[in-house]
Amino acid sequence: MKIASKKTDRKYIKDIDLDLCYAKSEKTESGNTVPGMTVYQHSYCAGKVAECLASQFPYSISEGFFPDGYQLIAAMHDIGKISPSFQYNITSVFDESKKLEIRSKLGLTENYHIKHSLVSYASLARIFGEKIAYIEGSHHGFLENKDTDCLNSLYGGMIWQEAREKLLKQLEIDFNNCNPEIVDDIHVDFLAGLTIISDWISSSISIKEFNDNPECIFRQKVAEAGFKKYQYIQGLSFEDIFGFEFRPQQKALCQAINEPGVYILESGTGSGKTEAALYAAYLMLEQGKGNGIYFALPSVLTSMSILGRVKQFLSKILDDEASVKLIFNNSFLYSSSDSEPSWFDSRKRLILAPFGVGTVDQALMSVISVKHSSVRTFGLAGKVVIIDEIHSYDCYTSTLIRQLINKLVSLGSTVIVLSATLKSSDKASLIGCSETETEKNDFYPCVTVKQKNDIEFIPIIQNENREVVLEHEENEKYALEKAVNDASEGRFVLWIENTVFEAQTIYLKLLSRSSDEYDVGLIHSRFTATDREKKEKNYINLFGKNAWNERMSSSKGFILVGTQILEQSLDIDADVLYTKLAPADMLFQRIGRLWRHNHPERQGLPVCHIIHPDLNSALNNPDVLKPSSFVYEPYVLIRTLSEIENASSYILPKEIRKVLDRIYSSDSYLDAYETVKTMKAILIRNRQKKEALARICQIRIGYVPDNEAATRYIEYKTKRVLILDNLNLNTSEIVLSDGNRLILEKSADVRDNASISFLIERNIVNVPEKQIPEILPESEKLNTLLSKFIFIGSEDNNERICVLLRCGKNHLSDIFGNVLMGLNYNEEIGFRFLKEDTIDR
Numbered sequence: 019m020k021i022a023s024k025k026t027d028r029k030y031i032k033d034i035d036l037d038l039c040y041a042k043s044e045k046t047e048s049g050n051t052v053p054g055m056t057v058y059q060h061s062y063c064a065g066k067v068a069e070c071l072a073s074q075f076p077y078s079i080s081e082g083f084f085p086d087g088y089q090l091i092a093a094m095h096d097i098g099k100i101s102p103s104f105q106y107n108i109t110s111v112f113d114e115s116k117k118l119e120i121r122s123k124l125g126l127t128e129n130y131h132i133k134h135s136l137v138s139y140a141s142l143a144r145i146f147g148e149k150i151a152y153i154e155g156s157h158h159g160f161l162e163n164k165d166t167d168c169l170n171s172l173y174g175g176m177i178w179q180e181a182r183e184k185l186l187k188q189l190e191i192d193f194n195n196c197n198p199e200i201v202d203d204i205h206v207d208f209l210a211g212l213t214i215i216s217d218w219i220s221s222s223i224s225i226k227e228f229n230d231n232p233e234c235i236f237r238q239k240v241a242e243a244g245f246k247k248y249q250y251i252q253g254l255s256f257e258d259i260f261g262f263e264f265r266p267q268q269k270a271l272c273q274a275i276n277e278p279g280v281y282i283l284e285s286g287t288g289s290g291k292t293e294a295a296l297y298a299a300y301l302m303l304e305q306g307k308g309n310g311i312y313f314a315l316p317s318v319l320t321s322m323s324i325l326g327r328v329k330q331f332l333s334k335i336l337d338d339e340a341s342v343k344l345i346f347n348n349s350f351l352y353s354s355s356d357s358e359p360s361w362f363d364s365r366k367r368l369i370l371a372p373f374g375v376g377t378v379d380q381a382l383m384s385v386i387s388v389k390h391s392s393v394r395t396f397g398l399a400g401k402v403v404i405i406d407e408i409h410s411y412d413c414y415t416s417t418l419i420r421q422l423i424n425k426l427v428s429l430g431s432t433v434i435v436l437s438a439t440l441k442s443s444d445k446a447s448l449i450g451c452s453e454t455e456t457e458k459n460d461f462y463p464c465v466t467v468k469q470k471n472d473i474e475f476i477p478i479i480q481n482e483n484r485e486v487v488l489e490h491e492e493n494e495k496y497a498l499e500k501a502v503n504d505a506s507e508g509r510f511v512l513w514i515e516n517t518v519f520e521a522q523t524i525y526l527k528l529l530s531r532s533s534d535e536y537d538v539g540l541i542h543s544r545f546t547a548t549d550r551e552k553k554e555k556n557y558i559n560l561f562g563k564n565a566w567n568e569r570m571s572s573s574k575g576f577i578l579v580g581t582q583i584l585e586q587s588l589d590i591d592a593d594v595l596y597t598k599l600a601p602a603d604m605l606f607q608r609i610g611r612l613w614r615h616n617h618p619e620r621q622g623l624p625v626c627h628i629i630h631p632d633l634n635s636a637l638n639n640p641d642v643l644k645p646s647s648f649v650y651e652p653y654v655l656i657r658t659l660s661e662i663e664n665a666s667s668y669i670l671p672k673e674i675r676k677v678l679d680r681i682y683s684s685d686s687y688l689d690a691y692e693t694v695k696t697m698k699a700i701l702i703r704n705r706q707k708k709e710a711l712a713r714i715c716q717i718r719i720g721y722v723p724d725n726e727a728a729t730r731y732i733e734y735k736t737k738r739v740l741i742l743d744n745l746n747l748n749t750s751e752i753v754l755s756d757g758n759r760l761i762l763e764k765s766a767d768v769r770d771n772a773s774i775s776f777l778i779e780r781n782i783v784n785v786p787e788k789q790i791p792e793i794l795p796e797s798e799k800l801n802t803l804l805s806k807f808i809f810i811g812s813e814d815n816n817e818r819i820c821v822l823l824r825c826g827k828n829h830l831s832d833i834f835g836n837v838l839m840g841l842n843y844n845e846e847i848g849f850r851f852l853k854e855d856t857i858d859r
Contacts, residue, residue: 034181038120039100040108044224051111053120054225057099058185063220063228063236065093065193068212070240071219074247076306079278079400079430083208087196091150091209092216093189095157098137100182102174103130130172133162140168141182149200153210157217159366159389204395204428207384211396215370219243243361248372249337250304256297259334266480268294270465274476275301275432278308279469280423280449282408282435284462286671287610288589289482291436292324292406296331299402302432303335310372310401314381316410318346319554319583324406325375332373343368345376348547348779366390369397378405378419379729385421386715386728399429407586408437409444409603413705414731417712420447438610438671439603441678449473462675483672486609488665489627491596497629498527501596505536505575509593510561513579514608516598516646518542522847525579536575543583544849546741547780548756561590563615570619584611591615599630599643601650602658602681606674623667633663637691651704653697657681660688735787739820740778740804741843745833747799754781755824755843762803775807782808782819783843789851790820790841794832 041061042054055063068091072084098104106129109117120126139155143166155161168179190196200206219239227235256264256272264272267285275281275298285291295313302308313328315321321344329342341360343349345368362371369380370393381403384394403426411419426433435448442456449468459475467474491497504511513528515521525540532538539560541553557578559565584590585607591614597605605628613624631642636656640647643655661681668677688694708731715728744753750762758777765771800821801810810819822830822841830841840852 034100034178034184035123036100036181036185038123039105039181040120041096041099042221042225043108043111050113053112053116055223055228057096058188059225059228060220061093061096061185061189062192063223064095064213064216065089065189066236067220067240068092068216070236071212071216071245074240074245075309075400076247079307079309082201083205083399083430085196085198085200087193087198088209088212090189090193090196091153091198092213093193094142094150094186095138095154095213095217096134097141097154097182097185098134098139098173100185101132101134101137101178102126103132103172104134104137132172133158136162136165137168137173137182139163140165140170140173141179144168145183145186146197149203149206150198152206153213156210156392157213159214159393160387202428204425207392207395207425208399208429210392211394211399214390214393215396244371246372247309248303248340250300250335251337252304254300254304254335256293259297259300259331260293265290265294265482267291267463267465267478268297270463270476270478271295271434272298272301274465274467274474275434277469278302278427278430278432279467280427280433280435281468282437282440282445282448282464282466284437284440284445284464284466284675285478286463286482286674287438287607288614289438289463289671291438292327295404295406295434295436296328298434299404299432300331300335302402308400308402308432311374311404312345312369312381312398312401313375313404314378314406315376316378316407316586317583318349318377320407320586321346321376322554323558323589328373328375340373341371343371343374343376345369345371345374345380347377347379349376350776366393369394371397378411378415381405382415382418382422382729385418385425387717395425395429398426398431400431402432402434404434404436406436407607408435408448409439409441410586410607412708412731414708414712415729416444416447417709418716418729421712421716423448439606439674439678441603441682442675443682457679460675460679462671483669484613485623485667485669486612487623487625487667488662489625490663491627491629492632494629497596497627498524498531500627501577501594502528502531502536504594505577506533508535508573508575510569510575510591511577511594511596512561512584512590512592512608512611513577513596514584514598515579515581516600516649518544518581518848519851520598520645521579521581522850525847528577528579535573536577539576539578540847541578541580541583542848543581544783544785545845546755546783549845549848558590561592561611563589563591566591566615566617584608589614593620594625594627596627596629599628599646599655599659601654602661602677604650605658605662606670606677609670628662630659630663633659637688637693640693640697651697651701653694653701654681656688656694656697657686660686736784737787737790737820738782739785739790739822739849740782740808741830741849742781742821742823745800745821745823747797750803754778756781762806764806771807778804778808783849785849785851789849791838794820795834795836797833800833 036058037056039057040053041057043051044054046052068089072080105124106126109120135155135158139151142154143151152161169176222239223235267283268290271281271283271294283291283294299311313324325342325344332340332342343362362368381398384391384398423433442460443453445466446453446456449466451473461475461477463478463480465476501511501513513524515524521540521542525538528538539557541557560576585604590611592611595608595612597608609626612626613620635642636659640652643652647655658681661677689698741755742752743755752762753759754777760774760777804810821833823833824843825831825837827844828842829837830843831837842850
């Protein structure tokens with residue numbers, strides 16, 4: 019490797035003594051702060067930790083990922099600490115005599131407040147080039163700027179740069195004098211993640227541990243963090259794990275999977291795609307072709323619903339115990355209180371855990387400009403990544419998912435995509451082929467395989483089709499009467515709306531008709547975590563597979579009203595379905611909750627009631643599609659309406675693909691109508707806008723916080739609202755909506771503070787910002803008290819958390835008791851916003 023040139027006869031005023039350049043400070047037992055590791059010692063530790071991390075990857079994955087000299091890349095990250103600014107800062111915490119001694123010997127006179135990551139970038143850019151410099155400059159999560167003037171006087175000039183090069187020479191000797199070769203930007207991301215994690219782990223090594231046990235301490239610290247090679251039980255059959263034999267679609271996927279690549283399983287709802295994906299993952303792990311699993315789903319509810327199944331699966335395939343991490347924003351709210359804490363529990367580290375279940379958003383953070391995106395990249399490398407419900411994302415998120423899949427393939431990961439309603443055009447974009455090719459191989463059910471540049475379409479022969487009767491309801495009032503009759507006869511009914519407000523309205527109408535013959539429930543996204551979790555457990559149990567015998571022994575029916583959260587990845591089994599008009603792929607998902615399990619007691623055919631206007635009314639007056647057209651593109655709704663309006667039944671899943679391709683084909687006779695032309699133009703414009711925004715958010719210029727990461731396109735801003743039952747600022751006491759009484763005083767015990775944060779977060783609900791009054795009185799004292807436990811926000815009032823009090827059962831007030839007409843929260847309906855024209859209804 020070529021080191022920056024310098025004159026050998028240069029006479030220095032003073033050499034920089036590397037033994038006096040510290041990277042860390044430490045606390046003694048008496049509480050004093052003393053020098054810890056030098057920059058060289060910490061750098062050496064980081065390189066050795068990287069070596070231990072690399073050893074945890076199966077050989078088939080690690081080959082090519084870790085170039086010769088990768089240890090040197092991890093070791094060089096803190097070379098910028100060899101600078102007057104950093105050394106001045108770190109010595110400020112030492113006792114006075116030590117501080118003065120070091121500053122005198124290093125010639126330190128003033129502090130310029132320069133971040134050492136900037137110095138690392140500048141010092142290495144001219145030696146190694148942009149890629150390695152980027153890694154070292156972004157080891158705190160992102161690259162702040164690209165100053166390449168390593169001789170900048172603020173960095174110490176020539177004398178400090180030569181000291182940095184002297185450290186570099188020593189590290190080169192330690193790690194075999196290699197000039198690492200980096201393939202592309204994805205490789206940069208992977209190695210940046212390795213470097214950050216190596217820094218985190220090596221920072222936990224004390225100078226005493228390093229001196230006492232230098233050979234074993236690195237392996238020990240990596241193991242303590244939770245990185246290990248798991249031993250998988252060999253030769254398990256599908257039946258050994260799940261207790262039943264392969265279905266045709268499950269067998270087809272598992273016979274096709276033999277090396278990392280992209281595998282798409284298209285099969286009907288309830289056909290066992292989850293088990294197929296998990297067994298395929300087992301086959302890869304068993305052969306040493308994967309180093310973990312991440313199961314990515316569309317929502318928190320779907321993640322929670324599948325967690326138990328993944329835990330049970332792991333208990334069957336592992337020789338030793340392993341925990342499954344829930345991975346989504348605020349996932350700690352749902353973690354078991356008795357679960358063992360681990361190094362992975364930090365939000366930015368969660369995806370590093372070998373086994374995880376969470377939202378797709380956490381994986382997408384590896385492709386957008388969030389802080390520590392490279393850590394997510396490293397966490398997904400080599401894993402089996404299962405992406406469920408792929409059809410449910412709009413073109414914004416789908417653009418990001420395509421980028422994610424491309425990245426995962428480059429990282430040696432195996433990607434398994436699951437869907438019951440994937441369009442041919444979407445499949446073509448996922449695997450990078452022409453739509454003509456997917457239309458030519460238009461099989462359903464089907465397994466599609468892409469390995470390297472080879473694509474194969476494998477049709478699945480199966481005889482699980484069934485006829486579903488469609489009943490069309492133009493009058494909501496009559497549909498309600500039918501639903502009540504169904505429930506009164508002991509049936510379990512699902513009613514799915516497209517907006518929270520409409521779901522709440524239908525629920526209240528059903529309650530007004532309620533009798534002893536049936537019960538009514540409501541589920542949507544605007545409940546606090548405490549209330550929503552109770553409802554989810556209750557309703558999933560009521561409508562679940564194991565509740566059938568209890569349902570049969572009781573004559574009492576049930577109507578569960580909800581929103582789109584009921585249509586995805588939930589093992590809910592309804593006798594009858596009522597649904598508002600939605601895009602056909604979503605309708606088929608909803609129909610998938612209907613007669614999901616075979617029970618001989620059921621007679622006749624399953625019936626789906628679709629509530630919609632007639633086509634002519636919609637063509638003449640598109641407003642009749644509201645409020646559904648606020649949620650879905652009007653053009654897609656009217657194309658769906660034209661397809662289903664005259665359909666009396668469908669044979670499913672056989673007809674799914676044909677129906678979807680008719681609806682999403684490029685041309686339609688409807689396009690001749692002016693109203694439809696306008697809808698289509700808006701659709702095209704919106705898609706172009708979303709795709710462009712998705713590409714922009716991947717540009718690595720600065721970063722956005724995790725909670726602002728744009729993994730979904732959102733038409734409106736949301737606000738976090740904390741619901742309280744009482745508040746006493748004089749005593750710093752609050753009573754949460756779930757009844758918990760808290761004193762907001764920060765404790766010396768970290769666990770007590772975490773417990774308070776946990777309880778507060780479970781009483782927060784996200785609501786559209788437009789539903790909250792723009793100006794609400796605040797209390798600086800309350801903000802100060804709460805800020806000890808939760809994120810409050812910036813000085814911009816729009817970003818602050820909103821605190822509201824419940825006053826009685828029908829109203830919310832501000833923190834001073836002023837009633838806010840039209841706002842309500844209770845455990846039955848969640849957060850409800852009544853417009854002025856509906857308050858008195």
